Amino acid sequence: MLKTRQFLTLAQMTAVEAIRQPICLLLAISGIILTGITPLVVIYKFGEDGKLARDSGLAFHLIFGLIIAAYSASTSLAKELRTGTASSILSKPVSRNTLFLAKFTGITSVIILFSITAIAATMLSERIDQKFIFTNTMSGYFTDWHTGILLLAAPFVALLLAGIINYITRRPFESFAFMLLVTCVLGAFVISGFFDRIGHLAPLDYQVDWRLLPAGLLITAALIVITAIATTISTRFNTVLTITSCMAILMIGLVADYVLGHNANSSYLTSGIYKLIPNWQNFWVSDALTGGGHIPWNYVATTFIYAATYTAGVLCLGILSFKHKEVT
Amino acid sequence: MKSLQPTPTPIVQINTLTKIFRDFWHRPKARAVNNLSLNIYPGEIFGLLGPNGSGKSTTIKILLGLLHPSSGTVTVLGSKPQNVITKNEIGYLPEESHLYKHLTARESLDFYGKLFDINKEERRKRTDELLDMVGLTHAADRMIGEFSKGMARRIGLAQALINDPKLIILDEPTSGLDPIGCRQVKDLIIALAKRGKTILLSSHLLADVEDVCDQVTILFNGSIRASGSVTQLLEKRDSIRLTIPTLSPEKLKEVLNVIRKKIGSEPEIDHPSLNLEQFFLQVVAKANETEAENMSGAASDTKVAAFLKTENQQPKINN
Numbered sequence: 001m002l003k004t005r006q007f008l009t010l011a012q013m014t015a016v017e018a019i020r021q022p023i024c025l026l027l028a029i030s031g032i033i034l035t036g037i038t039p040l041v042v043i044y045k046f047g048e049d050g051k052l053a054r055d056s057g058l059a060f061h062l063i064f065g066l067i068i069a070a071y072s073a074s075t076s077l078a079k080e081l082r083t084g085t086a087s088s089i090l091s092k093p094v095s096r097n098t099l100f101l102a103k104f105t106g107i108t109s110v111i112i113l114f115s116i117t118a119i120a121a122t123m124l125s126e127r128i129d130q131k132f133i134f135t136n137t138m139s140g141y142f143t144d145w146h147t148g149i150l151l152l153a154a155p156f157v158a159l160l161l162a163g164i165i166n167y168i169t170r171r172p173f174e175s176f177a178f179m180l181l182v183t184c185v186l187g188a189f190v191i192s193g194f195f196d197r198i199g200h201l202a203p204l205d206y207q208v209d210w211r212l213l214p215a216g217l218l219i220t221a222a223l224i225v226i227t228a229i230a231t232t233i234s235t236r237f238n239t240v241l242t243i244t245s246c247m248a249i250l251m252i253g254l255v256a257d258y259v260l261g262h263n264a265n266s267s268y269l270t271s272g273i274y275k276l277i278p279n280w281q282n283f284w285v286s287d288a289l290t291g292g293g294h295i296p297w298n299y300v301a302t303t304f305i306y307a308a309t310y311t312a313g314v315l316c317l318g319i320l321s322f323k324h325k326e327v328t
Numbered sequence: 329m330k331s332l333q334p335t336p337t338p339i340v341q342i343n344t345l346t347k348i349f350r351d352f353w354h355r356p357k358a359r360a361v362n363n364l365s366l367n368i369y370p371g372e373i374f375g376l377l378g379p380n381g382s383g384k385s386t387t388i389k390i391l392l393g394l395l396h397p398s399s400g401t402v403t404v405l406g407s408k409p410q411n412v413i414t415k416n417e418i419g420y421l422p423e424e425s426h427l428y429k430h431l432t433a434r435e436s437l438d439f440y441g442k443l444f445d446i447n448k449e450e451r452r453k454r455t456d457e458l459l460d461m462v463g464l465t466h467a468a469d470r471m472i473g474e475f476s477k478g479m480a481r482r483i484g485l486a487q488a489l490i491n492d493p494k495l496i497i498l499d500e501p502t503s504g505l506d507p508i509g510c511r512q513v514k515d516l517i518i519a520l521a522k523r524g525k526t527i528l529l530s531s532h533l534l535a536d537v538e539d540v541c542d543q544v545t546i547l548f549n550g551s552i553r554a555s556g557s558v559t560q561l562l563e564k565r566d567s568i569r570l571t572i573p574t575l576s577p578e579k580l581k582e583v584l585n586v587i588r589k590k591i592g593s594e595p596e597i598d599h600p601s602l603n604l605e606q607f608f609l610q611v612v613a614k615a616n617e618t619e620a621e622n623m624s625g626a627a628s629d630t631k632v633a634a635f636l637k638t639e640n641q642q643p644k645i646n647n
Contacts, residue, residue: 003445005442005445006443009442010443013439017430083426084426085426085427085428087392087394087422087426088426089443090393090394091394091420091422092415092420092491093412093414093444093445095412172430175430326396327394327395328389328395
C-alpha cells in the first residue's frame with residue numbers, strides 16, 4: 001500500500017536530485033534561449049507568419065525535453081542503485097513499488113515544469129516573430145523586440161539570482177537556477193501581456209497563438225511516456241544502456257508509420273511491433289497548425305488516453321522488474 | 329538441573345542460508361554465503377566478524393530483504409525479510425553512509441523520519457536529540473556534502489536510530505571515525521544494548537567486536553569458522569593471570585619462589601599495559617582539560633537520545 005507521506009517525500013527528493021544535475025539546467029536554458037533567439041535571427045518565413053518560430057519552439061520542446069526525460073529518468077534509479085541510497089531507502093519500511101513510482105512521479109514533475117516553461121517560451125517566440133501590422137499611423141513587418149528581450153533576459157536573470165542565492169545561503173546553484181528559470185520565463189509571459197507588439201501599454205492583451213497550447217500539451221504527454229520507458233529500463237540496465245535503449249525506441253517510434261505502418265497487416269510480427277512501439281507521430285501535430293488550422297481538443301484527449309494507457313502498461317512492467325531486482 | 333526459564337525466541341533466525349551471485353546469463357559467479365545458520369536473541373550484541381569478502385554484508389542485505397537467498401530460510405522479528413512492515417522495527421547503518429549530499433544534517437534526518445511516517449513534531453524532537461547524541465548539533469544546518477567521512481558516519485548512525493528500532497544492524501559502524509569517535513560509537517552500542525536493543529554488528533576490525541559484542545561469529549568465504557561468546561572464544565583455559573600491586577624485589581623473589589615450587593616451572597611476569605586506544609583516549613582527555621579550544625568536527629559524550637526507549641516501553645512509531 002502506498003503511504004502518501006513516504007511517496008511524496010521520495011518523489012520530491014527525486015525531483016530535487018534531477019534538477020540538481022547541471023546537464024538538466026544546461027538543456028533547459030539552451031532550449032529556452034534557442035526558442036527565443038530563432039525568430040530574431042531567421043530571414044525566411046516559409047510562407048506563413050510565425051510558422052518557423054512555432055515549429056522550432058515545438059521541436060526544441062520535444063528534443064530538449066526528451067533528453068532531459070531520458071537522462072533524468074535513467075540516472076535517477078540507476079544512480080541510486082549504484083551509489084547505495086536505494087539500499088538505504090529500501091531498508092526502511094518503503095516498498096519497492098513506492099520507490100519506483102515515486103521515481104517516475106519525481107521525474108515527471110520536472111518534465112511538467114520544463115514543459116510549462118517551453119510552451120510559454122514557444123508562445124512568446126511566435127509572438128516575437130516578424131508579422132505584418134497595419135494601423136492608422138503605421139504599417140509594415142515588425143518584430144516584437146520588447147518580448148524578445150524579455151524572453152532572452154529570463155534565463156540570465158534566473159542564473160544571476162541563483163548565483164546570489166548560492167552566495168548568500170550556500171544552497172545548490174543548479175536547482176535554484178532551474179526553478180528560477182521556470183519563474184522568470186512565466187514572469188516574462190505575464191509581463192508581455194501588458195504591452196502590444198509595438199510596445200504600447202495594453203493590459204492583458206497577450207497576442208500569443210493559443211493554438212500552441214494543445215500542441216505543447218501533446219509533446220508533454222510524449223515526454224511523460226519516454227520518462228516511464230526510461231524509468232522502467234533503468235531498473236535493469238545502467239545509465240548508458242538505458243539512454244541508448246530510449247533513443248532506439250524514440251527513433252523506431254518516429255519512423256514506425258513509414259517503416260512498419262504499411263506492412264502492419266501483412267505479418268503478425270510487424271503488426272505486433274507496430275502496436276508495441278509508441279507512435280511519436282501522434283504527439284507531433286505542428287503541421288496541423290499550418291494555414292490557420294487547429295488541433296481539436298478531442299484529439300488531445302484521445303492522445304492523452306493513449307499516452308496514459310501506454311505509460312501505465314510500461315510502469316506495470318517496471319514494477320514487475322524492480323520487484324525481483326537485487327539491490328547490492 | 330534444567331533451567332526453568334523459557335528459551336527466548338530469536339529476533340533473527342538464519343537457517344542453512346546460501347547465497348550464490350549469478351552473472352547476466354544466470355551462471356553461478358560467486359558463492360558469497362555458504363550454508364550459514366545462526367540465531368540472534370533479544371538484547372544481544374552479536375558480532376559478525378570476517379575479512380573483506382567473507383559474506384558479512386551479503387548476509388546483512390539478505391536480512392534486510394535487499395538480496396534474495398539462493399537457499400535456506402531467514403526470519404527477522406518473526407517475518408520474512410521482504411516484509412515492509414517489519415522494517416519499522418529495524419535500524420540500518422550501511423557500510424558506506426549513503427546520504428543525499430545536498431541535504432543538511434537536520435534535513436537528512438527529517439527525510440528518513442518521513443519514510444517512517446513519523447509526524448512533524450516527533451521528527452523535530454527526535455532529530456534534535458539524535459544530533460545532540462552524535463555530537464553534530466553545531467553542524468545541523470550544514471550540508472552533508474561538506475561533512476568529513478567521520479561526520480557523515482555519525483549522521484548515518486543517527487538515521488539508523490530515528491525510528492527507535494528494536495533491531496539495529498550496523499555494518500562497519502566505526503569505519504572512517506577517529507579513535508575518540510570509535511570509542512564513543514562503541515560506548516553508544518553498549519548503552520543501546522542496555523536499553524534492550526538487539527544489535528547486529530558487522531566488522532573486520534577485531535577491537536570493535538571484542539570490546540562490545542556478547543556473541544561472535546567468524547565468517548570466512550561465506551561459512552562459519554568459529555562461533556560463541558567472546559569470553560569463551562578468547563579464554564585460554566590452560567593458564568591463569570594473577571595481577572598484584574608492584575612488590576619490592578625481595579618480596580617478588582619470595583613470591584616467585586613459592587610459585588616455582590608449586591607449579592614446577594618458570595612463571596611469566598610483566599607489567600599490565602594499556603592498549604593504544606586507551607592510552608590515546610587518556611592523552612586526548614588530558615589535552616581537553618587544559619585546552620578549551622573548539623573542535624571543528626563532531627564531539628559528543630555518549631549520551632543516548634531520550635526517545636530511544638528501554639525494552640519495557642511500548643514502541644510508538646506510526647502516527
